[in-house]
Amino acid sequence: MSARPWTRAGRRRSALALVAAALLVGGLVGRLGAGGAIARRGDPALVFAVLMVLVTVGLTLLGLLITLRGAFGWPLARFVLIPLGLGRPAAYLARHANQWQRDPEGGAALAEALALLRRPRHDPAAAERIAALVDSVATIGAAGITASALASASRGDRDGARELLLGALEIEGTKALPFPQRIARAWLIADAAERGRWRRVVELADARGPALPASARLLAGAAARFAGTHSPTDTGLWILWLLSPGHKDSRPLLERAIATPRVLHRRPDLEEAPARGGGVDELGPLPSEPLPRALALHAHWIARDPLHLRLVPSRLGDLCRAWDEVHRSGAARRQAEARAARLGILGQAEAIVERFHDEVAADLADLSLRSGVAIAGLVDPPGELSQRAIFRVRSQLLEGVEELAETMESRTVDKRALPAVEEWRAWSELRRRYERAGALGGLDLRRLMFPQVHRSACNFAVWLWNERKETGIAKPIFRWLLTEAEAVGDEAAIDLQRRNLGVKGG
Amino acid sequence: MAATPPPRFAHNPFFVLGAEPDRPRVELEREGQKLLGMLELGLRSAATYATPTGPEARTPEAVRAALAELRAPEKRLLHELWASFARAEADADASASAGADPFRSPAQPSAPKSDDDEGPGIAGAFALFGWRRP
Structure with a gap:
């Protein structure tokens, strides 16, 4: 089953249907109840007045329900339905909640994805519904990307989920909502903690963004201990533990953190000085x-x-x-x-x-x-063999980046569109490969790669922005291109990207 | 990231046959036939062979392939270069700390910590959020 996109026309139709339903209910009640008795007395004016009262009451009740759904639907979904793994009703409430007015489909997809993560096993049908909801979004935002990432994680694609969630943190504009970015950061923190990447946990926790859930703050506090960075006191850790849910599950973490000596000064970076x-x-x-x-x-x-x-x-x-x-x-x-x-x-x-x-x-x-x-x-x-190795590394890295950039360019020229999440994934892959190549090949290689990557990625982002209105993912691409253009000193690219960001709201 | 030792060490014909690189071809053939016989009898002493990258399983196919490789002199020379460990071993044996294996460190090297190696992780990190582990 695929989920219906919740468009403006759809909302209008639903509202009309609800009004009609209210009138019908009011009418029926009138007919069957007091209205019926009055009608038998044969006073049409009174019948009409009673009917009007009933219709008014029905409409008021309906309005109240809609208001309650808007105001309390999301808390109900978040704190009751999602923990129970009830994805569909949670998605329904999220879609109509005031909190998700800027991105109702994204909110619905995220609610369904969070519920999916609560279930004991992956549910392919729920994952399909999430994909359909995300595809139906006119302009993808942080919620849609986070929902797709969580669905990937549920499927077992942890690397893919990580990459998408990092992307969700970069989304800008009206669809950069705090809740999905909070979830994205919490998931990334859990992922890094599970892999023992404590410094990464600390970095993610220290990054600017919406407030983290209590469990993520506990993980960050413990990670700071393990990483040998500035960390909370034992009392601070106890408080973090008390504030976080699932005390039984988190107790071993607390004990391990407290058993780790607290350092007041950051340890020297051991990577800097291997003898x-x-x-x-x-x-x-x-x-x-x-x-x-x-x-x-x-x-x-x-x-x-x-x-x-x-x-x-x-x-x-x-x-x-x-x-x-x-x-x-x-x-x-x-x-x-x-x-x-x-x-x-x-x-x-x-x-x-x-x-x-x-x-x-x-x-x-x-x-x-x-x-x-x-x-x-x-x-x-470098001697002869080192030179040959350097050349091989550069060639392989360059080929890898060029291949992806060419694919992106040809898709842009042919206007072969993918779902927005896949577009973001494609961009993330190119950027990751470029950055890895840059880390290994140095600034020279970056200067060599940048013109082609800039051309491909810029045209791609312009296409996303102008024709597909995917401003949420196009803008981070422009921003990355500007940063990289400044790093490699490409004046023309700097000018262009400044104009892109400036003209288009940067 | 899994280590993928190139077959030039693991499948080097000299290591497969357990023979010195400068042995004459006739001796290598004899060694190969002997190993094939031992493998046919299922002798455990012939079931594996040592390489600089760790022990490998010896099969009759691997022995035959090794013999075939060594019959071509130009291929043999390339394999000889990669198998020049006999000299290394001799040098190491002659050194003060006798018995040390130059191919193997006495213990796993204690690499300096990197971002990926900051200690054992938390097994139930996702459970703290009520989420299923990916």
Whole structure:
């Protein structure tokens, strides 16, 4: 079953139907009750007067109900129906609630999504209703994006949900309602807490935005303890715990937080100063010859899991330097030539060594991409194999970004529209890939990528804004483009994006 | 992010056969046939082989593939370069701390904390909000 979009015409029709129903009820009551007795006495004026009174009472009652539904519908949905997992009635009340006047469909979708998260299992029918509601929205806002994200989370797509919720926090304009952004932030905090990303919890809690639920504040307080940042006192944690619901569930968290010593000053960022060569020391004694040494390091790091937690810059730097030394000293070449002579393929030794070096560079690039550690800047000056790895990383990153930007551009040109949430997802994917590439490739790569990304994303956002009226998601795109244009120093893009934001209400 | 060791270590024919890279081809063939026989008999000592990235299961197919790879001299040379660990091991054995394995750190390296590694998370974080865990 798909949900009906609640348009203005639909509302008018419903209101007329309700008035007609009231008249009918009033009439019936009049006919069956006192009106019937009076009518039998044969006084038409009196009959009319009584009917009018009854109709007036009916209309008043109806108006009162509508007012109550508008004023108390959302609290009823939020505090009773959603906790019970009753999505449909909660969505109905949310749609007519005063709180969601600016985004009734988004509110309904969010109510249904929150109820879905309360149910013991995922309900595909409810997820379909949410999708239909979100699709019916003329201009998507934070509520619609949050509802879609929660439906994704319910389905098990946690990464997708995280990405969309981060997007919901960026929505601007009239549809940037506080409640969905509060829910988005709370979900992201729970997600980060479950993964032990305490600093991220603190960041999310400290970010500007609507007030957080009590449970999120408790998580943030505990996270501050675990992350070694400025944190509440033990009494403060007790108060946060008392204010939050579900005391039994949150008691272990409270005890763990209290057992963690409180620090008054932030710990130094441990990522800043991993001792150079520290990784090598942990490997135990390494061979002194360049090739076996590089291979020993290579084999050690290629199999680490999870790599992104272990291969810190100094360690990747050690590995790159070890391979550069192999190339510089000609160790692999000498060994290959000696063995090639014995195998009777001396003429092919050069090509085989080149292939070996290429494979090494490919592995270094792979390690860099998997660990998120940039090679550029680690080795100064970079040797031949480091250079090759840097080139490979840049090419792969550039290709990934260009591919998405081209897809976006061709869709914009062909006007192949997707549902608004999917448009946001597409943009988020491009931006995430661009930012990751920028983090690994540095400012040079950002300058290289930006013109194409700017062209594709700007046209895309203009299309969203002008033709599809999706101002809520177009504006954050303009804002991101402006920030990035300023970072890479693209004057024309800065001008254009300032005009876009200025002219269009920025 | 799962570690995906490239097959050049895990499937290196020299590691599959458990042979030194500079062994003559005849010896490698003999070693391969011996392993195939052992695998046929189901001997446990032949069921796995050590590589720098950890033990791997040895199958008759892997042994035959390794032998086939080593029959082409140019492929063999490339595999030899990747399997130059024998020398590394010898160097390590000769070093003061004998017995240390250069391929394996004595313990998992204690990586500096990153944003992703700040400690064990809270299992029921979503339950605090009354939400089902994704």
